[in-house]
Amino acid sequence: MKIDYSEDDRQIYERELKDFLPSRIFDAHVHLFDGTCLLPGKGFPPKSCLQKFGGTFSMEQCLEWAKSLLPDQEFHLNSFGHPTLESDLDSSATYSGGISDNERFFGMALVSPHDTAESVIRRIEENRLVGYKPYLNFVDWKKPGEITIHDMLPAEQMDYANEKNLAVTLHIPRLERLSDPVNQKQMVELCRNYPGAKIIFAHIGRAYYLSNVIGFLDGIAACPNAYIETAMVNHEGVLEHTFKTFPRDRILFGSDAPIAFMRGKSVEINNQYAYLMGEDYEIGNSIYDANSKVKFTFFFYEQLRGIKLAAKRAGLSDDDVSNIFFNNSNRLFKKIARHNYGKKG
Numbered sequence: 001m002k003i004d005y006s007e008d009d010r011q012i013y014e015r016e017l018k019d020f021l022p023s024r025i026f027d028a029h030v031h032l033f034d035g036t037c038l039l040p041g042k043g044f045p046p047k048s049c050l051q052k053f054g055g056t057f058s059m060e061q062c063l064e065w066a067k068s069l070l071p072d073q074e075f076h077l078n079s080f081g082h083p084t085l086e087s088d089l090d091s092s093a094t095y096s097g098g099i100s101d102n103e104r105f106f107g108m109a110l111v112s113p114h115d116t117a118e119s120v121i122r123r124i125e126e127n128r129l130v131g132y133k134p135y136l137n138f139v140d141w142k143k144p145g146e147i148t149i150h151d152m153l154p155a156e157q158m159d160y161a162n163e164k165n166l167a168v169t170l171h172i173p174r175l176e177r178l179s180d181p182v183n184q185k186q187m188v189e190l191c192r193n194y195p196g197a198k199i200i201f202a203h204i205g206r207a208y209y210l211s212n213v214i215g216f217l218d219g220i221a222a223c224p225n226a227y228i229e230t231a232m233v234n235h236e237g238v239l240e241h242t243f244k245t246f247p248r249d250r251i252l253f254g255s256d257a258p259i260a261f262m263r264g265k266s267v268e269i270n271n272q273y274a275y276l277m278g279e280d281y282e283i284g285n286s287i288y289d290a291n292s293k294v295k296f297t298f299f300f301y302e303q304l305r306g307i308k309l310a311a312k313r314a315g316l317s318d319d320d321v322s323n324i325f326f327n328n329s330n331r332l333f334k335k336i337a338r339h340n341y342g343k344k345g
């Protein structure tokens with residue numbers, strides 16, 4: 001579909017965001033893929049959020065959206081494909097490599113625990129990627145609630161990430177998310193066992209409500225190779241706690257585009273959360289406002305609003321804000337690319 005950017009959205013940007021945002025934004029969590037990345041005959045169900053974007057979300061589509069939502073900023077990104085069973089993991093890595101220049105655009109491979117180390121190495125090195133992203137869906141021998149971090153990341157894959165200083169973007173498993181005791185233990189073990197790897201905990205460990213985050217970042221905060229990324233977190237309390245307790249040079253802005261380009265907001269409800277949706281698509285535990293009771297803007301803008309409010313409450317300096325939005329990611333991903341593939345040109 002065409003980009004549904006409205007006059008109301010533009011006013012949010014002008015009034016609330018423009019003066020707060022730095023001139024360059026690095027989005028460390030973007031899903032980019034085209035038709036070549038999907039297995040033959042595979043598509044997405046009618047309520048999949050990807051239908052909004054025509055069933056793919058390519059680099060070209062993403063840059064068009066970024067131009068609408070961030071008209072004054074230079075947009076940089078780290079991308080990976082769509083981590084589901086519809087995707088061909090080799091083709092997705094080829095696509096991620098093809099759109100990446102290791103200057104402004106960086107890419108990661110999708111990996112399954114069933115992949116041999118050799119196939120992961122080939123996927124990364126042939127496409128000059130900066131790391132990889134495992135996903136829960138690929139752990140197909142356990143019930144979703146019983147999957148552990150170590151199931152998602154076999155030792156032979158992690159040995160390679162450790163040796164090459166690669167980044168691993170991890171969406172942690174289990175119902176209790178960041179506060180889960182098995183996760184708490186294994187998150188720290190992963191960082192300590194593979195000190196050369198850069199472990200990026202996506203979505204602030206999926207802590208979308210306050211009681212899930214308070215006290216639970218301390219273990220990984222003490223690990224110098226642990227990073228957190230903010231994708232889909234718009235909760236200003238969660239963000240404030242993160243900014244106050246986690247080393248600010250290891251916090252990365254991420255959006256989770258294209259999901260972030262839908263209209264909705266994540267809200268805390270009774271020590272849980274739900275995605276309130278302004279559009280009739282299903283993501284996670286979404287609740288759709290079928291009678292249009294409220295006007296929504298994009299999750300992306302709600303995330304920026306949350307960061308702005310949290311930055312104020314946590315007393316972030318302009319430099320802190322620029323680092324979180326740009327410098328931390330730019331430094332991290334460039335360093336990995338230089339280390340493995342040398343200087344471009």
Ligand SMILES: [Zn+2]
Nearest residue numbers: 029031231256
């Ligand atoms: Zn994601």
